[in-house]
Amino acid sequence: MAELKVGIIGIGNMGTAHAKNLAAGQVKGAELVAVCDINQQRLDWAAENLAQQVKLYSEAAELLNYAELEAVIIATPHYDHPPLAIAAFKKGLHVLTEKPAGVYTKAVREMNKAALAAGKTFAIMYNQRTRPIYQKVKDLVSSGELGDLKRINWIIDWYRPQSYYDNGGWRATWQGEGGGVLLNQDPHQLDLWQWICGMPIRIRAFAAEGKYHQIEVEDDVTAYFEYENGATGVLVTSTGIAPETNRLEITGTKGKIIVEAEKLIFKRLRISEPEFNNTFKGGFGKPECWQIEIPTTDTGAEHLKILNNWVAAIQQGTKLIAPGEEGIKGLTISNAIHLSAWNDDWVEIPYSEDLFYQKLQTKIANSSFEKKTTESRTFSVEGTF
Amino acid sequence: MAELKVGIIGIGNMGTAHAKNLAAGQVKGAELVAVCDINQQRLDWAAENLAQQVKLYSEAAELLNYAELEAVIIATPHYDHPPLAIAAFKKGLHVLTEKPAGVYTKAVREMNKAALAAGKTFAIMYNQRTRPIYQKVKDLVSSGELGDLKRINWIIDWYRPQSYYDNGGWRATWQGEGGGVLLNQDPHQLDLWQWICGMPIRIRAFAAEGKYHQIEVEDDVTAYFEYENGATGVLVTSTGIAPETNRLEITGTKGKIIVEAEKLIFKRLRISEPEFNNTFKGGFGKPECWQIEIPTTDTGAEHLKILNNWVAAIQQGTKLIAPGEEGIKGLTISNAIHLSAWNDDWVEIPYSEDLFYQKLQTKIANSSFEKKTTESRTFSVEGTF
Numbered sequence: 180m181a182e183l184k185v186g187i188i189g190i191g192n193m194g195t196a197h198a199k200n201l202a203a204g205q206v207k208g209a210e211l212v213a214v215c216d217i218n219q220q221r222l223d224w225a226a227e228n229l230a231q232q233v234k235l236y237s238e239a240a241e242l243l244n245y246a247e248l249e250a251v252i253i254a255t256p257h258y259d260h261p262p263l264a265i266a267a268f269k270k271g272l273h274v275l276t277e278k279p280a281g282v283y284t285k286a287v288r289e290m291n292k293a294a295l296a297a298g299k300t301f302a303i304m305y306n307q308r309t310r311p312i313y314q315k316v317k318d319l320v321s322s323g324e325l326g327d328l329k330r331i332n333w334i335i336d337w338y339r340p341q342s343y344y345d346n347g348g349w350r351a352t353w354q355g356e357g358g359g360v361l362l363n364q365d366p367h368q369l370d371l372w373q374w375i376c377g378m379p380i381r382i383r384a385f386a387a388e389g390k391y392h393q394i395e396v397e398d399d400v401t402a403y404f405e406y407e408n409g410a411t412g413v414l415v416t417s418t419g420i421a422p423e424t425n426r427l428e429i430t431g432t433k434g435k436i437i438v439e440a441e442k443l444i445f446k447r448l449r450i451s452e453p454e455f456n457n458t459f460k461g462g463f464g465k466p467e468c469w470q471i472e473i474p475t476t477d478t479g480a481e482h483l484k485i486l487n488n489w490v491a492a493i494q495q496g497t498k499l500i501a502p503g504e505e506g507i508k509g510l511t512i513s514n515a516i517h518l519s520a521w522n523d524d525w526v527e528i529p530y531s532e533d534l535f536y537q538k539l540q541t542k543i544a545n546s547s548f549e550k551k552t553t554e555s556r557t558f559s560v561e562g563t564f
Numbered sequence: 565m566a567e568l569k570v571g572i573i574g575i576g577n578m579g580t581a582h583a584k585n586l587a588a589g590q591v592k593g594a595e596l597v598a599v600c601d602i603n604q605q606r607l608d609w610a611a612e613n614l615a616q617q618v619k620l621y622s623e624a625a626e627l628l629n630y631a632e633l634e635a636v637i638i639a640t641p642h643y644d645h646p647p648l649a650i651a652a653f654k655k656g657l658h659v660l661t662e663k664p665a666g667v668y669t670k671a672v673r674e675m676n677k678a679a680l681a682a683g684k685t686f687a688i689m690y691n692q693r694t695r696p697i698y699q700k701v702k703d704l705v706s707s708g709e710l711g712d713l714k715r716i717n718w719i720i721d722w723y724r725p726q727s728y729y730d731n732g733g734w735r736a737t738w739q740g741e742g743g744g745v746l747l748n749q750d751p752h753q754l755d756l757w758q759w760i761c762g763m764p765i766r767i768r769a770f771a772a773e774g775k776y777h778q779i780e781v782e783d784d785v786t787a788y789f790e791y792e793n794g795a796t797g798v799l800v801t802s803t804g805i806a807p808e809t810n811r812l813e814i815t816g817t818k819g820k821i822i823v824e825a826e827k828l829i830f831k832r833l834r835i836s837e838p839e840f841n842n843t844f845k846g847g848f849g850k851p852e853c854w855q856i857e858i859p860t861t862d863t864g865a866e867h868l869k870i871l872n873n874w875v876a877a878i879q880q881g882t883k884l885i886a887p888g889e890e891g892i893k894g895l896t897i898s899n900a901i902h903l904s905a906w907n908d909d910w911v912e913i914p915y916s917e918d919l920f921y922q923k924l925q926t927k928i929a930n931s932s933f934e935k936k937t938t939e940s941r942t943f944s945v946e947g948t949f
Contacts, residue, residue, distance in 0.1 A: 330805060334717060334813070338837075340844045385768070385788055385796070391841070401788055401796055403770055411770070411786055413798055420715060420815050421837045422853040428719070430805050452723075452806045456776070459725045468807040 183273075183490055184249045186213035188239045188263055190221045193277055193304075194254035196482060202229055205483050209250075209490045215242040239263055243270050250300075250493060252486075253277060256349050257356060257363075261286035264301070268293040273300040275489045278366040280506030282357030283539060284514055285532045287506045294503055301503030302489040306481035307367040308374060308500050309488075312443050315475050316429070316436055317375045319445060326432030326451050331376055331404070331412035336423035337364035344394050348550050351394040353542040359388070359396030360418045361513045369509035370501070372414070376429065378508060379404035379412065381527045386520035391419025395548035402516045414516075434468070445471045568658075568875055569634045571598035573624045573648055575606045578662055578689075579639035581867060587614055590868050594635075594875045600627040624648055628655050635685075635878060637871075638662060641734050642747060646671035649686070653678035658685040660874045663751040665891030667742030668924060669899055670917045672891045679888055686888030687874040691866035692752040693759060693885050694873075697828050700860050701814070701821055702760045704830060711817030711836050716761055716789070716797035721808035722749035729779050733935050736779040738927040744773070744781030745803045746898045754894035755886070757799070761814065763893060764789035764797065766912045771905035776804025780933035787901045799901075819853070830856045 185201060187194045194214070201211035213234040214225050222235050236242040239259075243251070243266055250273035253263050261281040264274045274294065280287040280303050294301035307313060319325050337360060349355025356362055361369070384402035391398050398419050404412035427438040432453055435446040448455070448466045455466035484500070491497035511528060514535045519526040521538055570586060572579045579599070586596035598619040599610050607620050621627040624644075628636070628651055635658035638648050646666040649659045659679065665672040665688050679686035692698060704710050722745060734740025741747055746754070769787035776783050783804050789797035812823040817838055820831040833840070833851045840851035869885070876882035896913060899920045904911040906923055 330800070330802070332719060332800060332809075338850050340841050340847075340849055342845045342849075343847045346847050383768070383770070385790075387794065387796075390794060399796070401798055403786055403788065405770075409772065409775060411772075411784070413786055413800060415715070415717060415798060417715070419837070419841075420820075421833060421840070421851050422820055422831045423850075424717075424813060424815075424820070428809060430809075435805075435807050435809070446807045448806060452776075452804070455806070456725045456804075460727045462725075462728045462731050464725055464727075465723050465808075466806050 180208060180494055182210035183208055183493060184212040184247050185209050185252060186215065186234075186242050186245065186248050186250070187211070187252045187254060188215045188242060189253065189255035190214050190216045190225060191254065194252070195221075195224070197252050197254060197486065198225070198229060200483055200486060202233075206486045206490055208494050209486070212247055213242050213245050215239050240266070243267055243272070248272060250274070250490075257282050261290050264290045265293040268297040268299055268301075271297055271299065273489075273493050274503075275302045275304060275486070276503075276506075277304045278370070278506075279362060279510050279513070280503065281510065282362060283532065283536055284507050284510050285536055287503075287510055291504050291507070300489065300493045300499070302485065302492065302499050303501045303503060303506045304482065304485055305367060305370045305374075305501035305505065306485045307371055309481045309484035311475040311477055312438060312441065313371055313375070315443055315473055316427075316438060319436055319473075320375050320429065320431070324445075324447075325429065325434055325436060327408060328376055328406060328410040328429070328431050330410060330428075330430040331372070332426075332428040333368065333372065333413075334415045334424040334426050335365065335368050336416065336420040336425065337418050338421045338423050339364075339392070339398075339418040341392050344392050345550070351392070351396050352548060352550070353395060353539065353546050356396065357539060358513070358517060359394060359398050360400060360416055361386075361397060361516060364418060365416055365513070366509055368414075368416070369512045370505065372412075373508045373512060374505070376410075376412070377406070378511070379528060380407050381405050381525050382512070382515045382519050383525050384516040384519040386516065391417070395546055397517070397520070400516060400520070402519070441477065443473045443475055445473050447471055565593060565879055567595035568593055568878060569597040569632050570594050570637060571600065571619075571627050571630065571633050571635070572596070572637045572639060573600045573627060574638065574640035575599050575601045575610060576639065579637070580606075580609070582637050582639060582871065583610070583614060585868055585871060587618075591871045591875055593879050594871070597632055598627050598630050600624050625651070628652055628657070633657060635659070635875075642667050642741060646675050649675045650678040653682040653684055653686070656682055656684065658874070658878050659888075660687045660689060660871070661888075661891075662689045663755070663891075664747060664895055664898070665888065666895065667747060668917065668921055669892050669895050670921055672888075672895055676889050676892070685874065685878045685884070687870065687877065687884050688886045688888060688891045689867065689870055690752060690755045690759075690886035690890070691870045692756055694866045694869035696860040696862055697823060697826065698756055698760070700828055700858055701812075701823060704821055704858075705760050705814065705816070709830075709832075710814065710819055710821060712793060713761055713791060713795040713814070713816055715795060715813075715815040716757070717811075717813045718753065718757065718798075719800045719809040719811050720750065720753050721801065721805040721810065722803050723806045723808050724749075724777070724783075724803040726777050729777050730935070736777070736781050737933060737935070738780060738924065738931050741781065742924060743898070743902060744779060744783050745785060745801055746771075746782060746901060749803060750801055750898070751894055753799075753801070754897045755890065757797075758893045758897060759890070761795075761797070762791070763896070764913060765792050766790050766910050767897070767900045767904050768910050769901040769904040771901065776802070780931055782902070782905070785901060785905070787904070826862065828858045828860055830858050832856055
């Protein structure tokens, strides 16, 4: 089988990592043939470090016009993912986009429509789905080991100092990034949440903007979720909390999963709680519980797993780990949290995508925030991951 | 100094424990002279097990009329605490009441007024305040070791099977108990929360009634708190979750405290987060953090510590560990959580005590719940602690 000819739009941190992987032959069946960046320094890096035959472009449109190209990786700021992906599909290319797929679900729906119309493979860099620890958590939930969902609690901090925000003019602005911790740091967790536990039916959220940093977007969020079966959830996330907490707890009718410090603990009830509740007559008492540490070996190379899966899906029809339509779900949670916090009210899911879009445009229009340091906006991805 | 002559109203689980402690001479300077219960079996137990000179009463009013009496411990269902305490103060007695001081803060204000008018000592059995682990947490917060409060997260489960609720007609009814997990299981945690962290300025809460049990009151609660300085908090509590979680995390500008599994971990930042944030220029980076396990030796005998402190306050003017006015604060949080959940809206603190009282009366009036098993209501305290 001929090598899949892959281009990369945006060779900041993530794009560079993908380029290196491709150049090193780490992605089976794929070959890097072109890269694009608006930043000349990055193109200089590419000229020095990539094979001579790799074409260099400063405009995405030019790269997409390169006739040899079969597939493209998009590693630009979030807002550019949907228009670039749609342009790529129109050129008959397969697409792998960095997370989040876009800033609002309306745009991600358009991406998926364009992929379908083109009949091309569309995947998202939800590399955390390849981590053995989260695959095991999903397995425990999907297989019924945990029973029916009752409660989900996730505290997830991503500490960022002010200097992080000062670097990159697009970052942490409504116009440039469309949000803060929800859009930049949390997309993996929001995806894992819905991938493992499914979608809530309504959300009531609280978000503080510029609480710990000189930024205009949210850096501190608490969100309460309700599920159709009555299960509840709380997500607490911030870029202003140090030291960070990353603790996921999922309780089901048959026990509790705790993921913390790279350990997976399963507190397994010998008989389910509802059965115990119905049969135990002693007043004070609890179902027998076995504390189990489930071994998971993290092999790393998560991005490579997604890259290889994407290429295998294109070439051999392998099932995608993170298909494009999944980009809508985590982003639905993200958009619903924003909307709930902005409106100080419940948001039912499915939520009003038009209302969210309008509110976001208002945020952009009303922005009077001036960045201390700025740099060229498009295709700058420094520091994202 | 003469022994303080103490009576106990309600000799269920807690009252019996207090009686045994007094009878065994464990409370310095105090002597048990009378007990009261409406349940003849319990009086039979008292006749058999307590000293002959201890007077036995089946009516609280009779016990309060006993001329020798100087102080009384109230260990009845919650609703009876305020009227009994007020009656006791009017008789010139000192009072120690079981938690919660009452079901609504309006009544606890009346208790405190009566105590003040009588010039008598009024304390609450907030025995958890005597636990070394929580005293150390309070010390870390009060002394400034943790810096300014940023976030509080407490998941606290108290698993109870249906048979617990089926035993005791007053339990888990609006009329008999005035609430569920908030009123029966959580008063200690709500008190510790405000004792350690102070009072929030507003609360948005979600409570499910009879979610995991055949009861009419709440057995599953999530509450979001906001503080004047911008700090936030989430309390998650349930009697339907097994296995239980009890994990308290408090983050301040200088680090994080985690209390779980009887261990106190202090993650201490070497320089405060705001200082790091202002000075670090590297983009990605975090303040240096030292993980410290702070030793705390739990000596138990928490109830005895409160009993002895109450008697010492009466006899020697020792400062009370849990003075009566403190009963208003935790209950304010409890009432505000209920009110927010009932109204599906924010509750600002101070909240409308009249509105809460009205809503509670409506809950009582509209109750159509029939208990499968019932027993005589007044002064039955089986199973509480």
